Amino acid sequence: MTNNQMMKKTLNAIINRHFLSSSLTPVFTVELVLLALYFGISAFITTKTMNMLLDEAKQNIREISSREAQNINQQLKEISTFARLLQSEHQMFFENPESFGLPYGTPEFSVADNGVFYKTTYNGGSSLYYSSTTKITDKEHQKALKTEAFDPLFKDIVTNNPNVVQVYINTYDDMNRLYPFIEDVQKQFPASTNMEDFNFYYEADAKHNPTRGVVWTDAYLDPAGKGWMMSGIVPIYNKDFLEGVTGIDVTIEKFVDNILKLDLPWQASAFLVNKDGMILAMPEKVEDYLNLKELKAHAYGDDKLTTTIKKPEEFNLLKNQDEEVVAQLQKLFAGHADMVDFTARGNNFLLSQEIIQETGWRLLFLVDKEIVFEPVFELKQLARKIGYVVIFLMIVFYLGFVLYLVKKSHNLSTKISAPIANLANLSSEMVDNMETIEIKRMDSDIEEVSQLSNNFNTMVIHLKQLFANLEEARNTLEIKVEERTHELKEALENLKRTQQELVQSEKMAALGQLVAGIAHEINTPLGAIRSSVGNISKFVEQTLGQLPAFFDSLPKEQKQGFFALLQRSLQQETLFSVKEERKFKRALTRQMEQHDIKNAATIATKLVSMGIYDNIDTVLPLLKASNGADMIQTAYKLSGLQKSTQNISIATDRASKVVFALKSFARFDTSGEKVQATLIDGIETVLTLYHNQLKQGVEIIRNYAQLPQVMCYPDELNQVWTNLIHNALQAMNYKGTLEIEATIEKTDVLINITDNGPGIPDDIKQKIFEPFFTTKPPGEGSGLGLDIVRKIIEKHEGKITFTSTLGKTTFTVSIPI
Incomplete structure (x- = not known):
């Protein structure tokens, strides 16, 4: 090995030596441990x-529930005491009826058309009713008369106890005496009553109540018209x-307002159930928790009650569909615990109970744990914020530390990059002068850089040869690229036309499905117009010619009164419900009978049909006139003209709206250019065309922001x-709730379309946007609907997503503003 080779070092060894000397590992580890300890x-x-x-909450709830149970027990005991007082007085009466007088004078009795014997007028006391099946002899008449002695005590109990709404006695021979007095009592109860x-009768008999004490009934529907109640x-x-x-x-309603409306800590709620788990009374907050609506008032209609109607089974907590709820309540009712953890509709509660000694009912208290823990959650949030500040300071520290390492590593990068920069300069020359570039040898003390220089020189030799070949191939390739580009442009235009035709085809297919419903929507207002025109024509034929003679026959004062009546009718545009009309008719009838008006x-x-239902003093002179019936009949016909013209106007507006929606929907824009539009207008156009399908069983909920x-x-x-709307309606089988929400989120408009259908199965959620995928039977769907929807949204640079669970599916469309 030569001396020159021994001085060379590997690039990896140089980098490791510099960065290991400034390792971040120890400092980073310590900081992580500190953060872990803190959190x-x-x-x-x-x-x-x-x-x-x-x-603490459990202890307080136990104390509060015990106190409130005693309070409620005291109020019920007070009512029970009244009941025993009534029992004592009434039994004394039946032992010696002659010793009792008539506190409000002699009442008036009569027999109604349905055979009911009843008290006709209010004399300060109770109403009285005898079933038509009871034969009224002197004995029954005397009982009806003598029991007037009960009324002062009845009245005193109702007046002085805010919880009591009525007091009564029902006898074995089907007599009912009840305070407060019921107008038209012969109509309130069935003609025949057992x-x-x-x-409220048989639960007190010898079979059900051998001790003859006070018995409290469960909740039932009052046949006297007071709604849902309980009786002692x-x-x-x-x-x-x-x-x-x-x-x-x-x-x-009284029980909830006067007894269960408690001021409890932690926003707790109290409600009452019987020993079998049936809810007797609950406030609104408990209704929300249990997803039930308390039964208070009742729309009686024309049906009369002939037997006891109790609360439906859905109010029995022990028969709830949620097995977990039932298990929790069974544990509480069995006496294994006076308080249990309770879960309802995803909320966690504490549920405690107290027994009402007077009735055996259970007073239950619900406390939301989230409210109990609210102070802790706030403290936890504060601790989390402090942790975030610490993390931020650590990041600042590490940024400074990194800057220090960058500066230190700069020397290393310079040492490595200098020779490589020389190679870069040569490569730049190679780009401009490939044919004339000179091959240079570069020496470096870094082995990898030296090896790179040798490889670079070899590469230059090969590139010179390849460059010549590439120049020749480029000329040929440009021609082929130009031809291929032209072909692709033509294919793209064809694709756009096909997509537009497919969208229009889908639109026409949807419109075809709606044609029958749209025809009905147009025919309905046309029928209303035809009917109103017929009424006007009938009036012109039958009445118009008689008007001059009629007006000539009227004296001046009657003319003024007649035109005042007609003017008042024409100014009245309010439409009454059937219930309101009945109420107004009864009131007017009584007033006119007091003035001896015939018919x-x-x-x-x-008069009610003309919109006149009160303040008839100004009309009395016309009614008392000998020709009063003719004047009322003529005014009634003339006011009918206004109603007919109103019907024509409403029907015309409705038909115009449908035609406009149909025109807007069927339009096909071939310009291919975007325009300014409001998204809600398009949605309302579609809803108008679907109105016939929606009105039969679909509730529309609109939540539109200002877009x-x-x-x-x-x-x-x-x-x-x-x-999207058609799919939602089909999913619900045209029965359910369709919610459409339009909001703004940052720079997008969001449209949410939600149905409460069965939802989309998990195994097909990934496929619904695929072309030709459909779950509908052959011939009912092409499988292109959602694929077209997705492409249209993408064309707008928007997005479409969906979520689906059992009973709720939401498609969300996002369009940039």
Whole structure:
């Protein structure tokens, strides 16, 4: 080995010697250990604090639940005391009815058309009802009369106890006396009622209540029209004969408002269940937790209750569909623990119970753990921020350290790069003067650089030969590239035309599926117009010719009153619901009957139809006139003209909207240039065309932000909305909820289309955008819809994504602004 060769060193040895002398490993390791210790100790302290807070919360909840249970028990005991007081008075009455008087005077009774014997007018006391199946003799008449003695105590209990809504007695012969007084009680109950069929009667009989004490019913639907309630009932015996049952009613709404509306720490909520797990009463917050809506009010309609209707099984916690929820409640109800961890709808709670001694019901308390741990979470967030500051300072330190290493390594890089730079200069000369470049030998004390110089000289020799061959080949290649470029341009134009034709074909296919529905949407307003025109024509034929003579026959004062009535009707544009119309008709009928107006019910119907439902003092002179019925009938016909013209206007607007949407959808833009457009307009166009499919069972939820106009191809985007909405409707089988959300995120407009269909199976999620892939039967889908959608979005430099789980699928379209 020569002396020159011994002085040469490898490049790897030089780099290792310089960088190992400034190793980062020890410092980096120490800093990592310190960070691990900091975050580990912080996590330990957080865990200990959370456990301490949880123990404190459990203790407080136990104390609060015990106190509130005693409070509720006291309120129920108060009602039970009233019930026993009523029991004592009523049993004394049936032993000696002659010793009781009539506190509000002699009431008036009558027999309704349906055979019901009832109290006709309010005299300050209760209403009375006798089933039509009961034969009213002097005995029954005397009972109805003498039991008026119950009313003062009934009234006192309802007036002085805010929890009580009504007090009553039901007797074995199907008599009902109830306070407060019910107007038209003969219509509230069925004509034929068997009191023994209701829980508020049979649960107090000898079979169910041998001790003859106070019994509390579960929640049931009140046949007297007060909605959902619970009752404290007692039997009324005359010696050993059950004369009837007396009850005190507390509605669920009263129970929630007056008893369960508690001011509890940690935003806790209380609700009440019976011993079998059936929810009796709960506030709104518990409704949200359990995904149930408390039953309070009830729309009775024309149906009368003939038997007990209790809460549906979905309110029974022990029959919940979630087996985990049932297991947790069974553990609590079995008495193995007075408090358990409870999970509902993804939220973690503490659930405790207390037994209401008076009724045996369970008072349950729910506390959200997240609220309990909120102070700890804030402390944890602060510790995390401090950790981030430490990390930032470490980064700053390492940046300074790196700068130091860069400076130190500069000497090494210079030593390595100087000879290589010489080779770079030679290579530059080689590019400009390949044929004349001179081969030079470079010496270096780095073995790799020396070897590189030798290889470079060898490469130059080969390149000179290859350069000559390349020059010759380049001339030939330029000609071939030009020809191939022309062919590719033609292919690209053909591809664009094909894609536009495919989009238009898909649009026309979708439009073909909607034709029947669109025809219905146009025919419906046309039918309304035809009907309204017929009404106007009928009026002209039958009434118009009679108007001059009619007006001539009216005195001046009646003319003024008639035109004032007509003007008031024409100014009324509000449409009433059926329930409101019935309410207004009853009120008007009573007012007119008080003024001895004949055919009051018929005239009330016409006035309400004209929009006149109150303040009839100005109309009374017309109604009392001998020709009042004729004036009301003529005014009723004239006001009908306005309604017909309104119907024509509404129907015309609807048809115009459908035609405009159809025109916008079917348009095919051949200019190929982007235009300013609002995305929501296109979505609404598609929804208008799908209106016939949507109105039968699909709820549309629109959440539109204020969107700017974007540069786009609106006709092609209409195809995007059509495909996504059509797929969503098919997934839901045209029954469900379709939610469309439009928002702005940074520089993009986001459109989310969500359905609550069964979702997309996991095994096909990766395939849905592939061309010709479809899950529909042959002949119902080409498999090109979502592939076309994706290409249109990419043409707009946007993106389309989706998420799908059981019961929820969302497609998100992002378009740049």
